[in-house]
Amino acid sequence: MKVILKGWDSNFFNLKVGEYKVENNVGQNVKAADFDLIYCYSESEINLSLSNFLNSYSEIQLNFRKKIIPINYKHPEIFELNQLSEFNINELYELAYESGKYSRFKLDSKFSEKQFQELYEKWIDNSINSQFADIFLIFFKDEKITGFVTCNVGKDSASIGLLAVNENQQGKGIGRILIHSLESYLHKNSIDILNVVTQSENNVAIDSYKKMGFELITQKYIKHYWKL
Incomplete structure (x- = not known):
């Protein structure tokens, strides 16, 4: 092959x-x-x-899925990004780095920190302009972006792209608020399946998804081979 x-x-x-x-x-x-x-x-x-190739990095990628329960959820700190007249793009970039701390592009030492950051900045840029995401919800409080979630929407299901919460604000339920808000948005648009992918090392995310009703559907082994 x-x-x-x-x-x-x-x-x-x-x-x-x-x-x-x-x-x-x-x-x-x-x-x-x-x-x-x-x-x-x-x-x-x-x-x-x-x-003539080196296996530099290996990971197990986990795919979780949830059937969305009909919900009408609205939180005062949740906004669609396009509802803000202005925002600090660097706050989104910093959150994106946080969301990618278990990424293979972060943990494979053959990629530089600069390459990792530029990749996630590009992910944000292309999510803002709707190339990488159909939905961009943010948790906005005290004039700051504390968390966000991006999502791609298909015919019958949707998939989370990035989910991030400020490192100093984790453990306060912001991630749960973002996902419940996303579920409500999707339900109103007749989408009843939500997918999310994470890494097997990300135990905090795995526990959180399970508590919110996500079930493990598949897993995939990914390896990087670099030319010597």
Whole structure:
């Protein structure tokens, strides 16, 4: 099986980035020589031996799903981003870094801190202009953005993109308020399934999602292979 070019990632990182999906948990001959970095996806733990490549990072990605219960929820500190006449973009960037602290782009030492931050800044920028997100809700209190959630909406379901709460405000229920507000918004728009992805190391997020009624549906193993 050939490695498939990841165009957006390649352009952003100025590298030739590809993806390889392991079929039936059996590695096949991989034509990898032309790539600088390969993301390998599999349904269970598997080790590929790629000549002249280093496996720099591995993670387990967990996909949770919830059937939205009909809810009419409104919180005075929750706003759609476009309802604000002005806001501090740097507050969103800082929150985005916080949301990505368990990201493979943060924890793989082959990526620099600058690359990680620029990636999440781009995620915010493209969520504001609706390229990466259909919904952008924020928790706005005392003239500051304390948390936010972004969401992509499909025909029958929706998926959370980024969810973040200021590090100093965590444990106060802001994440729960954001998700309940999102659920109410989705229910009003006839969407009844909500998905969210996190990493197996993020125990706080996993516990929170389970308490809010999310169930683990699938898990995916992701490995990074860098050319030596």
